[in-house]
Amino acid sequence: MRQMARTRRGAMTAALLAITAMGSLMTGCTADDGARGRTVDDGRGPAQGPGEDHKETASTGSVLAVKIDNVRAARPQTGLDAADVVYTEQVEGGLSRLMAIYASKFPKAIGPVRSARESDLELLRQFDEPTLAYSGAQHKLLPLIEKAPLDAQPPGEASNGYYRGTDKPAPHNLYLRPEQLVGSAPGSDALTTGFHFGTAPAGGSPETSRTVRYPSARFTFTWSESRQRWLVAMDGTPTVTTEGKTVAPATVVVQYVKVRPSQFHDSLGNNTPYTETVGSGKAEVLRDGRVFDVNWARPNAADGTEFTTSDGTPMNFAPGQVWVVFAKA
Structure with a gap:
């Protein structure tokens, strides 16, 4: 699945830009923050030792990283409690956004999913070709995402893995079904955080x-x-x-x-x-x-x-x- 996604990513980048110009994706995603030129809204070793919160499992792949919305309108979030690691970062206007890392187990759904930032690419280099679930990015950032050593999976490339909820208004209602995107959880050995x-x-x-x-x-x-x-x-x-x-x-x-x-x-x-x-x-x-x-x-x-x-x-x-x-x- 990762290999197929990577081979068609270049074509999909151009497709996403064209879709942005029309204002929305076929999946119903709205432009991130209404910005022109955006797509959609916005050493090594196991990080998670065996404990009461997680099962110890063998690694079968790489981690799933999900960019999660964190403004008040996006709360409460879904599936945040199941993450192995949650990173918080500052974004525009002094607000915050979350990057949740999943390896030990997958919840049924995760979200709301929002857009990626340049910092995410450096943060995720510590993992072996992680899958990044995000809703889009500033159009000038797309080439950097394309070149990054990760498996980028926005809705335009994996529409079956995303859905719009009815609990919140757009753009705060885009959710991910992780098992439909990447299959089963890779296991805690994939958490090469250095912890x-x-x-x-x-x-x-x-x-x-x-x-x-x-x-x-x-x-x-x-x-x-x-x-x-x-x-x-x-x-x-x-x-x-x-x-x-x-x-x-x-x-x-x-x-x-x-x-x-x-x-x-x-x-x-x-x-x-x-x-x-x-x-x-x-x-x-x-x-x-x-x-x-x-x-x-x-x-x-x-x-x-x-x-x-x-x-x-x-x-x-x-x-x-x-x-x-x-x-x-």
Whole structure:
């Protein structure tokens, strides 16, 4: 399936541009944010050790990465609780968007699905030809997506895998059926993020709540002693899925990175931020009701990110879902 998709991707890129000019896709996708020239709306090793949230499975392919809408109109999201890793990034206007990574298991549906950004291409280089599910991109970004070592699957290439829901207005109602797009989940071995899982190191400081702010968005993680998880709230509202499941990662990473202007802008002229995930810097790891100050390093785009304590020891994460919040250094 991946090979067939890749061979026809060049033709489909041109087709998507033509469809954009007409204003919509055959699948009913609307133009991303109404912008002219857009298509549709917008070291290595297992990242997820065996734990109570996930089954340990052998790798049979690569991860599924899904770009998920995160404005208020898009909430509650679907299938977010099933992701192995959730990355948060800043987008235009100081708002946020999510990149959810699935390997251990697939939910029945995921979404709302929105458009890709340039930063996503660097972030996803750590995986072996991941499948990227997204609703489209700024037209000047399409050639970069075409050249990236990933299997791009927007609705125009995989219409059977997407559907429009009736719970929200467009463009916040595009959903993905992952098993129709890529078949079965590849297994946790596909999570080549560089993360380590195991017993927490000594030290750290007690932490019951942590808030990370973007210019127009905020994430709060509150420790639940009874659940031994961090309860997520976005913009002050507890995060639950459409099925009523509380989103509660076992580990939260606040990773301080460089966020700079990119070469792209939205329809209002707002610059699209570029989040640099290759390099090194400081981070904070929240697990077990404590916070640990650590260092992060990702020398090359093809590498996963290593988190280490002050003495150079790998920082162990708690088994279960991980949220990585990219915060401006």
